[in-house]
Amino acid sequence: VLDALVADLAADPPARRLVVLTDDVVAPLYADRFVRRVRRRGLSACLIVFPHGESHKNRRTKGWLEDRMLELNVGRDAAVVALGGGVTGDLAGFVAATWHRGIPVVQVPTSLLAMADAALGGKTAVDLPGGKNLVGAFHQPWGLYADTRVLETLDERTYRDGFAEVVKAGAIGDLRFFRWLESHAEALLERDPVRLEQAIGACLRIKGGVVVRDETEHGLRALLNFGHTIGHALEAVSRYRTTHGRAVSIGMIVESVLAVRRVGFPEPHAERLRALIETFGLPVRYRGRMAPEAIVRATRRDKKVRDGRVRYALPRRLGSALPGSDVTIEIDDAEVRSALAAVN
Numbered sequence: 001v002l003d004a005l006v007a008d009l010a011a012d013p014p015a016r017r018l019v020v021l022t023d024d025v026v027a028p029l030y031a032d033r034f035v036r037r038v039r040r041r042g043l044s045a046c047l048i049v050f051p052h053g054e055s056h057k058n059r060r061t062k063g064w065l066e067d068r069m070l071e072l073n074v075g076r077d078a079a080v081v082a083l084g085g086g087v088t089g090d091l092a093g094f095v096a097a098t099w100h101r102g103i104p105v106v107q108v109p110t111s112l113l114a115m116a117d118a119a120l121g122g123k124t125a126v127d128l129p130g131g132k133n134l135v136g137a138f139h140q141p142w143g144l145y146a147d148t149r150v151l152e153t154l155d156e157r158t159y160r161d162g163f164a165e166v167v168k169a170g171a172i173g174d175l176r177f178f179r180w181l182e183s184h185a186e187a188l189l190e191r192d193p194v195r196l197e198q199a200i201g202a203c204l205r206i207k208g209g210v211v212v213r214d215e216t217e218h219g220l221r222a223l224l225n226f227g228h229t230i231g232h233a234l235e236a237v238s239r240y241r242t243t244h245g246r247a248v249s250i251g252m253i254v255e256s257v258l259a260v261r262r263v264g265f266p267e268p269h270a271e272r273l274r275a276l277i278e279t280f281g282l283p284v285r286y287r288g289r290m291a292p293e294a295i296v297r298a299t300r301r302d303k304k305v306r307d308g309r310v311r312y313a314l315p316r317r318l319g320s321a322l323p324g325s326d327v328t329i330e331i332d333d334a335e336v337r338s339a340l341a342a343v344n
């Protein structure tokens with residue numbers, strides 16, 4: 001796929017010059033080689049490398065990247081290639097969205113989480129100390145190229161993180177896919193390339209089906225946020241030391257308790273969700289060094305807050321959303337405290 005990308009870039013360049021943005025883990029593995037291949041095809045390309053990890057997905061790194069781009073005389077005739085995991089996609093995508101008021105971005109996800117979810121849909125952002133993804137833009141990519149072979153170099157923990165979003169896709173959008181995951185979990189954990197491609201394809205179809213109906217999240221798209229209101233709060237309270245995949249896993253468990261209590265999500269469905277998350281080696285309790293009150297406070301910074309009240313995107317059953325275009329419901333802090341206590 002990376003070869004196909006180089007050929008596509010040469011045949012129909014999105015810009016005269018490519019700026020490849022990547023982190024310091026992905027750079028030596030794939031970026032140097034990628035830039036060499038692009039240049040061999042006669043395209044102009046430069047590489048900028050930033051430190052890896054969620055704690056660098058912030059305004060400071062964005063500003064630093066922009067300063068480097070200025071030094072390299074990157075103009076409006078350039079396009080960004082976001083080569084890396086979800087952090088790179090969000091950060092580099094946001095740089096592209098605002099550089100000279102917007103230049104094209106090519107999303108080249110290299111983690112399972114980014115391939116199955118983050119690289120699709122055009123959301124870009126950075127975190128603030130007090131809240132996840134609070135500054136960003138919608139900026140659809142020129143293209144998305146996912147080469148599953150690069151997943152071979154992901155460490156086990158990061159690889160498993162990706163299944164949080166994979167399980168979420170089934171839980172909110174497709175019961176058949178959820179069942180398929182239950183029966184193919186072992187092959188997926190062994191990184192079977194055929195099963196992986198099928199799983200990523202299914203996730204992209206589910207997410208794509210939602211995004212085309214509500215690109216800028218006026219209603220339905222919020223459904224993709226199942227597990228994320230609590231998940232993002234856990235990430236912020238942990239000062240971004242808890243990974244996105246692990247935080248969303250715990251978030252789905254807490255929010256499934258809310259779903260059982262508030263929208264009639266069947267208890268056996270909640271059990272199946274928990275079992276599948278555990279099968280993928282992801283956490284189902286938050287074992288609290290984090291104070292529940294701090295988590296509740298952090299949920300108030302969620303982007304779904306309306307009139308100061310926190311709203312949650314909950315499934316009604318495995319594979320299906322609440323009816324109507326508003327898939328969220330308001331839940332008060334006392335109920336959230338009680339759900340957190342139930343899974344601690």
Ligand SMILES: NC(=O)c1ccc[n+]([C@@H]2O[C@H](COP(=O)([O-])OP(=O)(O)OC[C@H]3O[C@@H](n4cnc5c(N)ncnc54)[C@H](O)[C@@H]3O)[C@@H](O)[C@H]2O)c1
Nearest residue numbers: 025052053085086087088110111113118123150153154244
């Ligand atoms: N924009 C969206 O719609 C959207 C959706 C879901 C998640 N996200 C964001 O995605 C981020 C999480 O993504 P992530 O889990 O990919 O994090 P990440 O980008 O930090 O990647 C995890 C780690 O894996 C390394 N890595 C990536 N590809 C590799 C490879 N092929 N081989 C070896 N190491 C590799 C990275 O260097 C990093 O250290 C969060 O910031 C989350 O908010 C965005």
